[in-house]
Amino acid sequence: MSAAHDEPKPTNGPGDLPGQVPLLLAMAFRAMNDRFLGRLAELGREPLRPAHGYTFRYLAAHTDATTVDLAAHLGITKQAASKAVAELEGWGYLTRHPHPRDRRAHALALTGRGRDYLHQADQLWAEAEQEWAEVIGADRLAAVRADLEAYLRHTYGGTEVPLRPVW
């Protein structure tokens, strides 16, 4: 590393330009995600990727979901979803059993192991959130949450927010 000559980058300070908030959002999420992944590694968890977490969350909330449902929710093709499902099944996080109303389909369900993972992940996210709360205060955090939810409501209306990851 070396040469790049640092100029007085106007990246922080009160006199900021508009249009930086989206980037700040991304950086903050990135920071929390890094923290999350670090803690996960510390705890000796498998190399599960964010998409897996979203998968678990979806399956926990929707009974008898199919691979195609999942694909739609994640915003990927059914083939990609199928691969992920096979992998997660192999690792014992979910099971596929005959679908009660469609003999072509498999109904997906989390195993206990899958639910355990989800709970642990929720806890880790809560830790990251808590750290932010300690910096800015619980009241400010609640305000931020409300502001984020307002934006999402505005953007997606009543429809279910596509939970697919930013990767």
Place this chain on the structure above:
Amino acid sequence: MSAAHDEPKPTNGPGDLPGQVPLLLAMAFRAMNDRFLGRLAELGREPLRPAHGYTFRYLAAHTDATTVDLAAHLGITKQAASKAVAELEGWGYLTRHPHPRDRRAHALALTGRGRDYLHQADQLWAEAEQEWAEVIGADRLAAVRADLEAYLRHTYGGTEVPLRPVW
């Protein structure tokens, strides 16, 4: 699409669980990013990816940056950075000229075309930000920005924030 039986998902509402704010962050950024990409496509721009934007931003702020500097900043290998640089050079967004102090290296610099793109991108991000401001109010947006900056300062201290994308 079909079967997935929707349960009363506790994903919104005031009585929310802790640990969801990081996800909200990701979803909000995702929404803004989708909007950004949509507008970019409308304007007939090339298939530039987020990483390219970060590259432009870095080159605009650091004179005589090398490929290795860029790689470090983006958090990728120098080979990957090298590929991206070659691509962007081919498209006329940046130039490589002999480095003034190191004959092994190339000093990277944005072309006018590159600067144009950056300005346009900044404007599009500002649009997305503005949309949020219209939903929650300019004062709340400013508060959110301050809260995000506080978290990033807390996390990265004085060191430069790794601007690498969430992809």
Place this chain on the structure above:
DNA sequence: CCTAGTAGGCAACTCGGTTGACCACATGCA
């Protein structure tokens, strides 16, 4: 001056997606 280190590029590979083709079952309708 010689050695250790660094900028950069080439090649082979990985990984998580994609498109395309296909089969099995489902559904609507004449």
Place this chain on the structure above:
DNA sequence: TGCATGTGGTCAACCGAGTTGCCTACTAGG
């Protein structure tokens, strides 16, 4: 009832953006 059309799921080939490994050219410090 039978059939056309649609949909769940899988296999296979491919793609893009990253990776590791290896090499050369130049730098810089004893």
